Amino acid sequence: MHKNNSGLALSHTHWLDDHHALKYSMRASLIDQLRFSTNEEVLEIGCGAGNWTFLISDYIDHEGHITAIDIDSESISIANNRQNLLAKKNITFEESEINHFLNEDNRQFDTIILFNTLSYLKTPQSTLNNLLKKLRSGGRIIIKDTDISSDLYWPICPEILGKVSTALLKAAKNNVKTGSYDPFFARKLPSILSSLGNVTIDTHSQAFTLIGSTTREEKYYIQQNASLVANILKTNASDNNLLANWKKIFFPSRITEKTIFDSIDFIYSMTEFIFEIKNKK
Numbered sequence: 001m002h003k004n005n006s007g008l009a010l011s012h013t014h015w016l017d018d019h020h021a022l023k024y025s026m027r028a029s030l031i032d033q034l035r036f037s038t039n040e041e042v043l044e045i046g047c048g049a050g051n052w053t054f055l056i057s058d059y060i061d062h063e064g065h066i067t068a069i070d071i072d073s074e075s076i077s078i079a080n081n082r083q084n085l086l087a088k089k090n091i092t093f094e095e096s097e098i099n100h101f102l103n104e105d106n107r108q109f110d111t112i113i114l115f116n117t118l119s120y121l122k123t124p125q126s127t128l129n130n131l132l133k134k135l136r137s138g139g140r141i142i143i144k145d146t147d148i149s150s151d152l153y154w155p156i157c158p159e160i161l162g163k164v165s166t167a168l169l170k171a172a173k174n175n176v177k178t179g180s181y182d183p184f185f186a187r188k189l190p191s192i193l194s195s196l197g198n199v200t201i202d203t204h205s206q207a208f209t210l211i212g213s214t215t216r217e218e219k220y221y222i223q224q225n226a227s228l229v230a231n232i233l234k235t236n237a238s239d240n241n242l243l244a245n246w247k248k249i250f251f252p253s254r255i256t257e258k259t260i261f262d263s264i265d266f267i268y269s270m271t272e273f274i275f276e277i278k279n280k281k
């Protein structure tokens with residue numbers, strides 16, 4: 001499941017780079033919409049090899065700075081190489097675990113970013129509470145995460161879709177995880193965020209939608225998401241054929257076999273849940 005050197009699922013640089021290229025225009029428009037000031041002090045947690053960091057750094061000039069941390073040493077080493085190539089001076093990449101960083105570093109930040117990272121943490125609520133204390137006056141925390149049940153794949157026989165939904169619901173109820181990653185995390189965010197108390201919450205959520213004929217990269221991305229569902233079906237499906245039937249929809253066993261991608265009705269859509277949190281004045 002695209003693990004990085006630290007064994008974290010869906011965190012390998014190749015996977016994150018492919019993903020970033022596919023969603024680039026949507027991501028660039030999100031960063032534009034988030035309106036960074038040129039002199040901001042930004043902390044990015046779980047930066048991987050820096051895809052989002054480099055996007056944000058275009059909005060920050062020499063008066064501002066981005067500290068980008070990740071627990072994975074290989075990702076940080078790739079990020080540093082990229083930074084040298086791009087000659088970016090306003091970023092510091094640092095290998096660090098978030099809770100360790102929070103104990104050691106006593107700076108305050110204008111913006112704290114956690115993109116697809118909170119869903120890996122053991123105690124997301126208390127980490128967020130600690131992060132709120134790291135905000136400068138007027139500062140914000142921006143969280144982006146997903147939920148595997150937000151993915152729409154069509155057309156699929158309703159009977160199979162019904163059984164897959166039931167299996168996913170069961171897995172969510174049983175708190176099934178992929179390693180330390182929680183594929184059902186976005187649905188937990190409203191209660192986590194409301195427990196923070198004296199904060200305002202805005203949303204910038206986006207839909208990523210593909211229809212009709214797909215490129216090789218798009219097909220690969222969708223197949224990998226379908227594989228994540230397949231992993232969950234292995235232990236949560238009600239009947240033994242469901243996993244095999246699900247795989248057949250996305251992966252042809254023979255070159256001539258038709259898959260979901262050959263249908264003129266084909267649609268894939270998923271939601272990026274994005275929240276901006278600020279301490280109330």
Ligand SMILES: C[S@@+](CC[C@H](N)C(=O)[O-])C[C@H]1O[C@@H](n2cnc3c(N)ncnc32)[C@H](O)[C@@H]1O
Nearest residue numbers: 010011046047048070071072097098115116120
């Ligand atoms: C799915 S990747 C997301 C990377 C990047 N934010 C993006 O959206 O492309 C999750 C990242 O969080 C990092 N991570 C997970 N747990 C962490 C922790 N406790 N402290 C710091 N980084 C962590 C992983 O190493 C990985 O690079």
